[in-house]
Amino acid sequence: MNIDQLHRATLGIYSSLMDHFNPSLQKLVSLGNSYIQAFQALATTSEAYFNALADIGQQTTQTTSSQIIGDVLAQIAETQRRLTKEIEGIFSWFHSEVVQEMDNNIRMDKDYISGSRRRYEMEVRSHAGALERQLRRADQDGYEYVQFLQQSHDEALKEEERRYRFLAEKHCHLSQTVGLLMNKTAGALQQRAEAWKEELNATRGAERRLDLMELEGKEWDREEQPLGRVSSRAPSPQMSRSRSSSGVESLGGNMGSVGGGRGECTRALVAHQPDSSNPTLLPFSRGELVTVLVRQPKNGWLYGQTETRQGWFPAVYVEPVKPTSSSDSTLRRGGSVSNLLDQSAGGSQAGASPPPPPPPPPALGTNPFATVKLKPTSTNDKSAPRLHR
Structure with missing residues (x-):
């Protein structure tokens, strides 16, 4: 420069x-x-x-x-x-x-x-x-x-x-x-x-879950709470598949027929005393016989009746009643429960008007933690609470 x-x-x-x-x-x-x-x-x-x-x-x-x-x-x-x-x-x-x-x-x-x-x-x-x-x-x-x-x-x-x-x-x-x-x-x-x-x-292990269910079952057995009034105890939509599958397996094979083949007989494991403001729920006491009218659970709920009323109730609250010898002969003569229902719908009672459909099951509250991934359960499902009679 x-x-x-x-x-x-x-x-x-x-x-x-x-x-x-x-x-x-x-x-x-x-x-x-x-x-x-x-x-x-x-x-x-x-x-x-x-x-x-x-x-x-x-x-x-x-x-x-x-x-x-x-x-x-x-x-x-x-x-x-x-x-x-x-x-x-x-x-x-x-x-x-x-x-x-x-x-x-x-x-x-x-x-x-x-x-x-x-x-x-x-x-x-x-x-x-x-x-x-x-x-x-x-x-x-x-x-x-x-x-x-x-x-x-x-x-x-x-x-x-x-x-x-x-x-x-x-x-x-x-x-x-x-x-x-x-x-x-x-x-x-x-x-x-x-x-x-x-x-x-x-903490997701089977042993841990079993311990928790045993402890929860003891508390329920001791306090004898009316579980139907506690919303958190009701089966959630995310768990209904595993719980209802075990309920269907147990209800599908060994129940006796009552009420002229209309449904299957179960016994209440615990009391179900829902709020009286909801007429679609079925109240019953522990040990009371409940007739299942709708076999397929919906979101973990079954539709059935007692001597005085019809309504929905949790599938895990009941267990099948073992059939007597007379019921066995009835099943052998008439075939399966589904056949009895088919016959009642299209056979001897063809001229009778079908009963009105039940109201939809009660809607369950949305569980904000239902999207948490859970390990797949085995066929012997133990996700439902263990109940002691």
Whole structure:
């Protein structure tokens, strides 16, 4: 570059630092402070969240069914709190070593760059005046002035490079610190998460489910609660398939026929005393005989009758009554129960009007946890509560 280009390039570097780099760095400091404040709010919210999770875990440990799950919840909450503390340490370093350093350097750099530019312009005027006098005497060719301009341009480039290097090194160190934290915690956190998952999966085991069902059955047997009034005890739509399948298998083969072949006889294992405001439900007492009129369960409910009333009731509340010898002979003569129903519908009673269809079974409340994946059960389904007579 010639003399004029060198001079303009040097002034351009000083102008870029004063008018672009330092204002951009000041904006970066402001954003960094906002970033830290946002994380502090996030850390406060995170602390409250995982404290609440730990409280739920503590409550769970007081139950007889979910102590292992409560321990896992408490461990997860404590691990997340420790992780948040580690990240807080990074943000504390980021504030002191990056944001504050940039802020301090901006304040000092404004005076330094302004002074450097003023000294350079004064030197340029001084060298230019000396060069002009020397050229008049024809004893100099201006080489010393060009050398000064080149040296000043190189120094300005170094000043610019130092500032960009400072910014890059600070954030490189930040990335290294985050990487160290990830290396420190990622492996251990992954191992803990896998161990927690194994503990949770173990609670789905058959032995654990059996223990819980036995305990629940003892409580029901002792307290003799009217289960039909407790909505949480009613079979949910998601479990109706497994429960009703076992009920159909037991009801389908060994029940005697009553009521002229209209249905199958069962005995109530527990009392079903629903709310009287729902006329579609069938109330009965423990040990009472219930005639099943609709053999195929709907969402775990059967339709049947007692001596005084008809209605829906949970399929798991009854068991088949073993047929007597007379009923065996009746079945041998008349075939299966389904054949008896077919005959009554289209044979000897063809002229009689069919009975009106029963009302639909009661709608069950939506279970928000019904989408939790369960392990497939075996043919000998044990998902229903064990009931003791």
